[in-house]
Amino acid sequence: MAITINNLYFHYTPNEPVLTDINLEINTSTAIIGQNGAGKTTLAKLLNGLLKPVKGDIELDNLNTRNHSTAKLAHKIGYAFQNPDQQLFHNKVLDEAMFGPLNIGLDKKTAKANALTALEKLGLQEYSNENPYDLSLAERKLLTIASIIAMDTDIILLDEPTIAQDHQGIEKIKELILDLQKNKLVLVISHDMDLIVSTLPKTLVLTEGEVLIHDDTIKVFSQPEILTSAKVLPPAITQLAKALDWSETILTKEEFINTYRNR
Ligand SMILES: Nc1ncnc2c1ncn2[C@@H]1O[C@H](COP(=O)(O)OP(=O)(O)O)[C@@H](O)[C@H]1O
Ligand SMILES: [Mg+2]
Numbered sequence: 001m002a003i004t005i006n007n008l009y010f011h012y013t014p015n016e017p018v019l020t021d022i023n024l025e026i027n028t029s030t031a032i033i034g035q036n037g038a039g040k041t042t043l044a045k046l047l048n049g050l051l052k053p054v055k056g057d058i059e060l061d062n063l064n065t066r067n068h069s070t071a072k073l074a075h076k077i078g079y080a081f082q083n084p085d086q087q088l089f090h091n092k093v094l095d096e097a098m099f100g101p102l103n104i105g106l107d108k109k110t111a112k113a114n115a116l117t118a119l120e121k122l123g124l125q126e127y128s129n130e131n132p133y134d135l136s137l138a139e140r141k142l143l144t145i146a147s148i149i150a151m152d153t154d155i156i157l158l159d160e161p162t163i164a165q166d167h168q169g170i171e172k173i174k175e176l177i178l179d180l181q182k183n184k185l186v187l188v189i190s191h192d193m194d195l196i197v198s199t200l201p202k203t204l205v206l207t208e209g210e211v212l213i214h215d216d217t218i219k220v221f222s223q224p225e226i227l228t229s230a231k232v233l234p235p236a237i238t239q240l241a242k243a244l245d246w247s248e249t250i251l252t253k254e255e256f257i258n259t260y261r262n263r
Contacts, residue, residue, distance in 0.1 A: 001154045001185040002027040003047065007056035010039075010046060018042050019209045022056070026204075029177075029186040031196040031217065034206035035231035040189045041082055043206065044159050047187075049073040060155060075104050078148035082159035082189070084132075084140040087147070093119065093135070094128040096143060100151040111150075118150035119143075121176060138164040145173070149180065156180055157187045162195055174199050193235040197221060197251035205230045222249035 008022040018039045032040050045051040046058060049070040058065045060076045078100065081087035090096040097115035098108075106114065119125045122142040132140055141163055148156060161173050170192070177199040180186045190196055196203060196217060203220040205212040207230050213220055220226060221234055224242070233239070241250035241259070250256045 002061060003155070003185070003187075004059045005056070006058075008046070008053050008058060009055035010042060010051065011054055012042075017209055019046075022209075022211055024204070024211060024214060026187070026202075026214075027185065028202045029181045029184075029200050030188075030202040030204050030214070031200040032187060032189045032204050032206065033191070033193075033196065033230065033232050034212075038206040038230070039209045040206055041159055044079060044082075044157055044187075044189060047155075047157060048077050048079040050079075071103065074100070074151065074153070076153055077155040077157060078151045078153040079157045080144045080148040080159060080161065082163070084137070084144045087144045088132045088140060091131050091133075092128075093124060093130050093132055093143060096132055097147045097150050100147050104151055104153075114150040114152060115146075118146040121149065121172075122146040123172060136164075138166065138169055141165065142169065142172075145176070149176070153184070155185045155187070157189075159189045160191070161188060162190060162192045170195065191232075193221075193233065193238075194252075197235055197238075205232070218249060218251060221251055 003026040005022050005024040008019055010019040011017045019042060034040055049065045052066055063076060065073060088096055090099060094115060097119050098111045101111035101114045119128060122145055124142055124146055127135060132143055145161060162170050174195060177186055177188060188200060200217055203217040204214040212230055213226055221238060227234055237253055237256050238250055241256060248259055250259060
């Protein structure tokens, strides 16, 4: 599974570039970070074919997004929207979760089984017969994710999955991201640095429509000047270790404790 991006340029309005010249090969699960307006969601919509490149090409394995409809690309990539209200449109939770699988041609029985499994993974099974609009924002956000993983695509793209989540919701999403990576390429747009360092091996930083760096997460987070120029703060535990003048880059609580014990 791989995403290849060559000379990608995109604008909504001529002469107002949003992505300028993106070249990327993504074959390992990756976090996408960058300040508001950097172009993360635009890139996500280009990846799943909702938007088409103005110049350049995006290939998902060997499918060029220019040559295929969003419906066709949905067999390959599932995109959970940043804003659930732009994604959800059924009046029953189960129907919402079954829509994706049915839409890519799975039979009704398989679609229902996939949907129920996905709802269970996100802790939403008891809401199967509810109207999505009776759920909280946090639950609707989890429903967008369930609806996408129910399609079981090779590539999964989650746009700000931890929005509105409490600690329990975040832990559920962490577990899910780790689990999905076992056999899928997972891309996660997020401002949640703790989530990123504990789940995603690679990180891509977008600034003003360009790739600032795409490298191992640990390498990206050990270069504070890169994060500063992307207006991103490292995790609190990383900042604490830095404030203590430790030479090691600490990304998680566990690393902090181990390093402290060994000093
Ligand atoms: N539908 C749209 N029409 C015009 N401009 C847009 C649209 N969506 C986003 N933009 C602009 O494109 C830029 C990148 O936005 P976006 O991709 O949403 O960034 P991010 O997800 O990183 O916050 C911003 O300047 C934003 O205002
Ligand atoms: Mg966005």
